[in-house]
Amino acid sequence: TFDDGPRKNQTLKTLSILKKYNIKATFFVVGENIEYQKDVLKQVYEQGHEIGNHMYAHENINKINKQEIKDSIVKTNKLIKEVTGKDSKIIRPPYGIVNDTLKEICNELDMDIILWTDDKDSKDWELIPESEIINNVTKKVSNGDIFLFHDGNEKFKNTLSAIDVIIPQLQKKGYKWVTVSTLINTK
Numbered sequence: 001t002f003d004d005g006p007r008k009n010q011t012l013k014t015l016s017i018l019k020k021y022n023i024k025a026t027f028f029v030v031g032e033n034i035e036y037q038k039d040v041l042k043q044v045y046e047q048g049h050e051i052g053n054h055m056y057a058h059e060n061i062n063k064i065n066k067q068e069i070k071d072s073i074v075k076t077n078k079l080i081k082e083v084t085g086k087d088s089k090i091i092r093p094p095y096g097i098v099n100d101t102l103k104e105i106c107n108e109l110d111m112d113i114i115l116w117t118d119d120k121d122s123k124d125w126e127l128i129p130e131s132e133i134i135n136n137v138t139k140k141v142s143n144g145d146i147f148l149f150h151d152g153n154e155k156f157k158n159t160l161s162a163i164d165v166i167i168p169q170l171q172k173k174g175y176k177w178v179t180v181s182t183l184i185n186t187k
Helices: 008-020 031-036 038-046 066-084 101-110 128-136 157-172 180-186
Strands: 001-006 026-029 050-053
Touching: 001 008, 001 038, 008 038, 008 050, 008 157, 031 038, 031 066, 038 050, 038 066, 050 066, 050 128, 050 180, 066 101, 128 157
Parallel strands: 001 026, 026 050
Antiparallel strands: none
């Protein structure tokens, strides 16, 4: 999975790597980024990747009220539907924060909350070296793991080089890469 996009340069480079290995991923997108990157989101969707909601302004849900949380989700869903023609049924809250208010809202909106496998945060957001990103996600890989990467900032250059190593390395071991919804529906 990739969080925080779409961003023209980083997202398009990510798409190029995914296409190279013929795999599909899930992109959790920020609504305010969609406003200026609709063409990029359209490319993500048209290439067969899944689009999930990452709220409108990457808000910390512990710092805003229930109505603000719901408005952020709904506004982002409208933008996703405007570009893709489809409703998003999955959400990843920024910072991985889940509380009772979010659960209640997602229940009302018929959305699934998706995080990542506990030890599969690439920590690319810390701007660490490529080798550390690779190590963070490839140690003790198991079927059903959900990896967390980011495509929302050009600072994440090491993410690109790392996934270009991680994907073929795990493919050689027999692992397949699928969207979150495919994973959930096959478990």
